Amino acid sequence: MLTMTKQGLFCRAGDFYIDPSRGVDHAVITHAHSDHARRGSRQYYCVRSGEALLRARIGQNIPVKTFAFAEPFEINGVKISLHPAGHILGSSQVRLEYAGEVWVASGDYKRDRDPTCEPFEPIPCDVFVTEGTFGTPNYVWEKDMDLGKQIHDWWMRNAARGVNSVLFAYSLGKAQRVLGVLEPFADRPVHCDPSVAELNECYREQGIALAPTTCLSELDSDRRPVGELFLVPQSFLKTPRARMLGPRYETAFASGWMAGGRGFGSYNKGFVMSDHADWNDLVRTVLETGAKRVYVQHRGKGALVKHLRTLGVDAYPDSDMVPGEMFQLALF
Numbered sequence: 001m002l003t004m005t006k007q008g009l010f011c012r013a014g015d016f017y018i019d020p021s022r023g024v025d026h027a028v029i030t031h032a033h034s035d036h037a038r039r040g041s042r043q044y045y046c047v048r049s050g051e052a053l054l055r056a057r058i059g060q061n062i063p064v065k066t067f068a069f070a071e072p073f074e075i076n077g078v079k080i081s082l083h084p085a086g087h088i089l090g091s092s093q094v095r096l097e098y099a100g101e102v103w104v105a106s107g108d109y110k111r112d113r114d115p116t117c118e119p120f121e122p123i124p125c126d127v128f129v130t131e132g133t134f135g136t137p138n139y140v141w142e143k144d145m146d147l148g149k150q151i152h153d154w155w156m157r158n159a160a161r162g163v164n165s166v167l168f169a170y171s172l173g174k175a176q177r178v179l180g181v182l183e184p185f186a187d188r189p190v191h192c193d194p195s196v197a198e199l200n201e202c203y204r205e206q207g208i209a210l211a212p213t214t215c216l217s218e219l220d221s222d223r224r225p226v227g228e229l230f231l232v233p234q235s236f237l238k239t240p241r242a243r244m245l246g247p248r249y250e251t252a253f254a255s256g257w258m259a260g261g262r263g264f265g266s267y268n269k270g271f272v273m274s275d276h277a278d279w280n281d282l283v284r285t286v287l288e289t290g291a292k293r294v295y296v297q298h299r300g301k302g303a304l305v306k307h308l309r310t311l312g313v314d315a316y317p318d319s320d321m322v323p324g325e326m327f328q329l330a331l332f
């Protein structure tokens with residue numbers, strides 16, 4: 001039903017792509033991150049809660065058809081529905097049903113708690129196309145950590161010493177998750193990069209509670225903040241605005257890459273906060289779908305494919321999704 005092409009996952013029966021890498025006629029979008037949502041398609045399809053983010057990222061006037069989670073629709077006779085992936089607000093798995101067969105393409109997903117998006121739901125299927133960003137066994141992290149308290153404690157410790165805190169996070173998804181977990185703790189505003197601030201509003205419009213924020217572009221440039229928290233992308237320190245931090249500040253990075261035993265790199269601190277499934281959750285999720293066949297996308301294809309095979313799952317890297325697979329599967 002799906003094949004891997006240069007433009008990305010393609011459904012021949014329905015003549016549409018999932019997260020195509022260039023403009024196509026029909027583009028089903030799993031979420032608004034730039035490696036999944038690209039300009040130039042004639043018709044976009046996404047879940048309703050992800051629409052504002054998609055427009056903010058690739059254009060307010062793009063043609064988008066939106067659907068509720070689990071609401072079925074059709075493209076050229078293929079039945080499609082979108083289901084929560086737990087990655088960022090509006091992130092979706094794509095369920096396809098055609099000729100008695102069900103495929104699910106996961107998009108990016110995670111199983112960890114996240115107050116800023118809809119929780120992942122395992123969808124039973126014949127074939128599961130899973131991401132594998134952290135598909136090696138050294139990427140395993142503790143679940144149910146109180147990340148909001150950890151970040152707030154770090155901020156307050158720095159504030160007590162009169163030092164500003166600079167937390168680096170990806171502008172879409174991660175930054176809002178930081179603000180979501182800080183919401184029960186923060187009683188003063190978090191200063192956000194303009195790229196973060198714009199997307200915060202898309203979240204708030206969907207009723208997601210975030211900590212109070214200001215936008216850095218609205219802060220008086222003569223102001224000299226002390227003991228405050230800045231939520232910015234990594235490029236921030238190279239911008240003129242970074243001067244307001246003064247000479248003494250602490251840095252931290254919120255990312256799944258902080259796991260894996262490589263330390264914090266050049267940062268003073270790291271928070272293990274991933275919007276992708278860790279090794280254990282990738283394996284668990286594959287098993288929960290009950291899929292007879294699994295394709296692994298992104299990194300870690302080797303380790304995850306090998307491990308799934310030892311568990312009796314018919315697993316392949318996504319490069320094996322070539323035309324003809326559909327008919328082979330039908331023969332089993």
Ligand SMILES: [Zn+2]
Nearest residue numbers: 031033087108
């Ligand atoms: Zn993503």
Ligand SMILES: [Zn+2]
Nearest residue numbers: 033035036108
């Ligand atoms: Zn991705």
